[in-house]
Amino acid sequence: KQEVTQIPAALSVPEGENLVLNCSFTDSAIYNLQWFRQDPGKGLTSLLLIQSSQREQTSGRLNASLDKSSGRSTLYIAASQPGDSATYLCAGDTGRRALTFGSGTRLQVQP
Amino acid sequence: DAGVIQSPRHEVTEMGQEVTLRCKPISGHDYLFWYRQTMMRGLELLIYFNNNVPIDDSGMPEDRFSAKMPNASFSTLKIQPSEPRDSAVYFCASKVGLNNQPQHFGDGTRLSIL
Numbered sequence: 001k002q003e004v005t006q007i008p009a010a011l012s013v014p015e016g017e018n019l020v021l022n023c024s025f026t027d028s029a030i031y032n033l034q035w036f037r038q039d040p041g042k043g044l045t046s047l048l049l050i051q052s053s054q055r056e057q058t059s060g061r062l063n064a065s066l067d068k069s070s071g072r073s074t075l076y077i078a079a080s081q082p083g084d085s086a087t088y089l090c091a092g093d094t095g096r097r098a099l100t101f102g103s104g105t106r107l108q109v110q111p
Numbered sequence: 112d113a114g115v116i117q118s119p120r121h122e123v124t125e126m127g128q129e130v131t132l133r134c135k136p137i138s139g140h141d142y143l144f145w146y147r148q149t150m151m152r153g154l155e156l157l158i159y160f161n162n163n164v165p166i167d168d169s170g171m172p173e174d175r176f177s178a179k180m181p182n183a184s185f186s187t188l189k190i191q192p193s194e195p196r197d198s199a200v201y202f203c204a205s206k207v208g209l210n211n212q213p214q215h216f217g218d219g220t221r222l223s224i225l
Contacts, residue, residue, distance in 0.1 A: 031210055041221075043115075043202060046213035089154070097142050097206065098167065099214060101154040 002027040002094050006102035013080055014110050021075040021105045023090035028068050031095045035064050035075050038087045038104070047088075048075070080109045113137070115217035117203050123223045129191040132220045135184055136205030144204040144214065145178055145188050154202070160186065161208065193224045 003026045013019055025033070032051045036044040048057045048064040050073065056065040063076040073090055087106045091099035116135040124130055136143045144159040158168040163180045171178070175194070180186040190197055200221050204214040 034213055036216075043216040043218045044204075044214075046215065049211065049213045051211055091154075093210075096167065097161070097208060098144055098156045098159045100156070103153045 002030075002092050002100040004090060004092055004100050004102040006088075006090060006105050008105060009103065010106040010108075012108040012110060015080060015082060017080050017109075018076070018078050019080055019107075021077070021088050021090075021107070023073040023075070023102055025071050025073070025092045025100075027092070027094055028071055029094055030068060031093045033064075033066050033073050034091050034093070034099065035062075035073075036089045036091065038089060044089065077107075080107075082109045082111045085109050115203055115205050115215050117201075117217035117220050119220060120218065121221045121223075123225065124193060125225050126194055127192045128224075129189065130193045130197075130222060130224075132188040132201050132203075132222070134186045134188070134203030134217060136186070136203070137215055138184065139207065140205035140215070141183075141208050142206045142214075143180060143186050144206075145186070146202040146204065148200045148202060148219070149198075157188070157201075195224045198222055198224050 005024045007022045034049045035047045038044050050057050050066040061078040066073045087104045089104045091101045118133045145157040148154045157170045158178045160180045178188045200219045202219045204216045206214045
């Protein structure tokens, strides 16, 4: 059974800092890994999806990497802004199309 | 394009009452998922459908929970009878069945059972 862990649980940084969010998973037979953003009282917004055959994906200031052999993914946020404040969740798909979620990292970017 | 639409956004009801949550997936998506989010357990999959057929309902907590998808554009999640421990945010999500396509989530239904 896939288990997904995210560290740290919470992070507070000053504006402009580059930061890394970590995600680890137990089942290396992963089809893809997705990163989501959740704002308070809202649903989840998909940020990046990395297929098992890929090593990384980039969208604007976001870069996500995937290392299946070590069971790890990272989300890199460059030049953080107060608008980046949210909870970031990673989730793995082991082929059944449903996702197993981590518990999230709550990010606060201080102006 | 309209995203995944859930209703109601908020529901407050008394213990023992029947609760019905509704979801309209994105047109053309062949997978539909129901998740539940709580502070204690995070986001958990309850059930998912492919082409309107339930594929995996192992996450449904008890027989009090049931879900249906009568057609490609509508799904319901029903709790009968409801209990205070069912209080949570319930999310519906849909996706196209290709590996490189993400899931799209609705805004959720915040359910409070008194």
